[in-house]
Amino acid sequence: MIIAVDGPSGSGKSSTARGVATRLGLRYLDTGATYRAVTWSAVDRGLDLDDTAAVAQRARELELEVSTDPGHQFVIADGTDVTAAIREPRISAVVSKIATNLDVRKELIRRQREIIDDAQNSPQSGGGIVVEGRDIATVVATDAELKVHLTADQDARMSRRGAELESGSVTAEQLRDQIVRRDADDATVSQFLVASDGAVTVDSTHLSLEEVIDVISRLAKETVPQGRER
Ligand SMILES: Nc1ncnc2c1ncn2[C@@H]1O[C@H](COP(=O)(O)OP(=O)(O)OP(=O)(O)O)[C@@H](O)[C@H]1O
Numbered sequence: 625m626i627i628a629v630d631g632p633s634g635s636g637k638s639s640t641a642r643g644v645a646t647r648l649g650l651r652y653l654d655t656g657a658t659y660r661a662v663t664w665s666a667v668d669r670g671l672d673l674d675d676t677a678a679v680a681q682r683a684r685e686l687e688l689e690v691s692t693d694p695g696h697q698f699v700i701a702d703g704t705d706v707t708a709a710i711r712e713p714r715i716s717a718v719v720s721k722i723a724t725n726l727d728v729r730k731e732l733i734r735r736q737r738e739i740i741d742d743a744q745n746s747p748q749s750g751g752g753i754v755v756e757g758r759d760i761a762t763v764v765a766t767d768a769e770l771k772v773h774l775t776a777d778q779d780a781r782m783s784r785r786g787a788e789l790e791s792g793s794v795t796a797e798q799l800r801d802q803i804v805r806r807d808a809d810d811a812t813v814s815q816f817l818v819a820s821d822g823a824v825t826v827d828s829t830h831l832s833l834e835e836v837i838d839v840i841s842r843l844a845k846e847t848v849p850q851g852r853e854r
């Protein structure tokens with residue numbers, strides 16, 4: 625079983641998808657981490673991020689390992705543990721440049737499908753995987769059994785991201801850049817601002833994280849009734 629979770633920045637995709645996977649004993653893939661890892665590597669090597677050919681070449685050459693264990697997430701790029709580094713504001717500020725590079729997308733979508741196949745075939749998969757991103761239902765796994773469009777209004781998304789960052793470490797303008805500008809750029813290559821065909825919309829604006837996990841876990845069990853709970 626594949627559960628696809630798409631939606632805008634700060635809607636709660638990562639936390640919710642990880643929570644659903646943990647509760648149902650499934651694997652979990654954060655596809656945004658693959659774009660962040662390529663960004664980290666391009667920045668680390670001092671590449672011109674506007675040089676689309678050089679960045680795409682980096683994406684193809686990068687040795688990348690992304691954990692699908694919801695209880696132990698890590699990302700290794702060319703042998704370096706970049707789990708924390710890929711979340712730094714300097715990476716968030718430029719990751720859309722890499723995510724809108726169509727040759728990078730082609731390579732990373734291929735790798736994401738490989739990771740999904742491997743995870744589903746692993747003995748720990750519990751029969752499925754929760755995959756989150758922007759184009760999972762529409763491109764990466766169009767055959768997903770359950771497609772969720774996770775939303776929240778802009779104020780809620782900005783205040784969640786603000787609470788997450790160290791207080792005083794980010795200005796209102798930087799926060800808006802991380803949510804509003806990034807979504808506008810990312811939406812030029814993926815359709816995640818509206819629900820895709822067959823997707824169930826879950827609006828998390830007035831729901832706690834646990835409530836959103838409850839809703840999606842229930843939908844998963846209705847989709848595959850033998851889905852088990854941990
Ligand atoms: N329903 C919720 N209520 C309150 N806070 C939430 C809820 N869901 C997630 N959060 C919090 O909001 C923040 C952003 O969540 P998360 O990183 O999961 O979003 P995201 O959609 O994956 O964002 P991005 O696409 O930018 O990576 C986190 O601090 C998370 O704990």
Ligand SMILES: Nc1ccn([C@H]2C[C@H](O)[C@@H](COP(=O)(O)O)O2)c(=O)n1
Binds near residue numbers: 656756
């Ligand atoms: N399937 C995906 C996943 C992510 N992106 C883009 C969107 C962001 O700019 C960047 C990092 O994602 P995040 O970790 O913030 O969820 O990657 C995408 O285009 N497609």
